[in-house]
Amino acid sequence: MNQGPARVVTDRRIELLLKMKASVLHLSSANYCWFEDPAKALCLKLVGTRSAAAPLTGLCDSSRCPQATHHLVHRSVWQTSADDGAVLLASPRGPAQEKDRLRAEHERSIQVREEIDTAAGKAG
Known part of the structure; x- marks a missing residue:
């Protein structure tokens, strides 16, 4: 069974991956918002815009937003x-x-x- 080429994961590679995700992660008391695609953000849809640099956390309905996670x-x-x-x-x-x-x-x-x-x- 061929599993493809082996991947070497270094600490630096992990650090770079975390930095990429950190730029889209927004923390709140009720959820984590992974603001990766503004067009999918429910908070932006509620105000009628599809683009923003950050989520509108005051309008967050995390139980209905596909980019929110609960922990x-x-x-x-x-x-x-x-x-x-x-x-x-x-x-x-x-x-x-x-x-x-x-x-x-x-x-x-x-x-x-x-x-x-x-x-x-x-x-x-």
Whole structure:
């Protein structure tokens, strides 16, 4: 079985690869944004532009953006969001339309938290 030419990976090559990725990586408390293709960035689509030098983190909807990733370090943010959503949904105050929006946000927080747990090998 031919596996092709052997590749020699040096520390310098690894350093160069990391530098290339570091230029597109943007860290936030709820996700990592791999801003490699501005045309795919949901935050830019929301404002109607396809090009920018950096993501618009204030408009980030990381649970829907294809360039965002969630990791164990982000779990507490999503857990807090789910907990807060449960409290607000349990409150008798607030119009029905707001409850619908809160329910969707609460479900999204739970889904992201469960995906983080699955990726980390944790039981939900």
